[in-house]
Amino acid sequence: MIGRLTGVIAEKNPPQIVLDVNGVGYELDVPMSTFYNLPSVGDKATLLCHFAVREDGHYLYGFLSESERFAFRQLLKISGIGARTALSVLSGLSVADLAAAVARQEVGRLIKVPGIGKKTAERLLLELKGKLAETTGAALPATVDDAAQDILNALLALGYNEKEAGGALKQLPAGVSTSDGIRQALKLLSKV
Structure with missing residues (x-):
């Protein structure tokens, strides 16, 4: 499994980048939260990776933080949620916002993400409950009125x-x- 890559950013075509690691160009799909925080083309970057093997190919997904990668992996565990949908969620919400939405069971925040309908949002809230707040370090108010x-x-x-x-x-x-x-x-x- 490929867990981390360090190299020079060769191309940036949202939501995909090419990272040149010693002459080998790795194509990685990244959430927009990672994409916007990457350095310019030609600069060095380190990305945490999630490597997926499917019938139609091998795919690499890149993240700047462990909390993003963890949230991505939690999303993939949910039935009916694929990598594209998980990237879309992380592109539309920060990990802290996602954890807050899950803790407060806010369907309205999730349905604002393109590709997420009410039923999918409800399933996400149910499946992610208790799985993000502790691990992402998201600060939630002690009591929500x-x-x-x-x-x-x-x-x-x-x-x-x-x-x-x-x-x-x-x-x-x-x-x-x-x-x-x-x-x-x-x-x-x-x-x-």
Whole structure:
């Protein structure tokens, strides 16, 4: 198995790169989170790898961090999730965001990722529960206020983006009920 490669970046064609390791060019598919953090063509880079052998070929996937590779491997263990879908999830969400979404069971965050529908998102949340937070070191709040989470989910379901919904949530008084919080948040958002 190929676990890590160090070489010079020869080509960058998202989501694929070619890493020249002592004259041998390895094609690696990488999530966009890794792609955007890679150095320029001609510079040296080290990537952690996941090597997959399938009937139609051998494939290498590259990651800048162990947490990304671990999350990718956890995603692959889920029935119906292939490498392309796993890369798409990691391209759309950071590992910390994915771990937070799983911990809070936020379907809305996952269905924003291209190629992920509601049923797939629900299956991901169920299968990944408890598997990412400890290993990725994702910092989650010690207690998540249920009313605040319900208000946030309602605003996201109504079509507001996370920035707008989060901004409105911060302006609400502490301990507000879900229904009052939604009503007050909508008033705040209508003034913007």
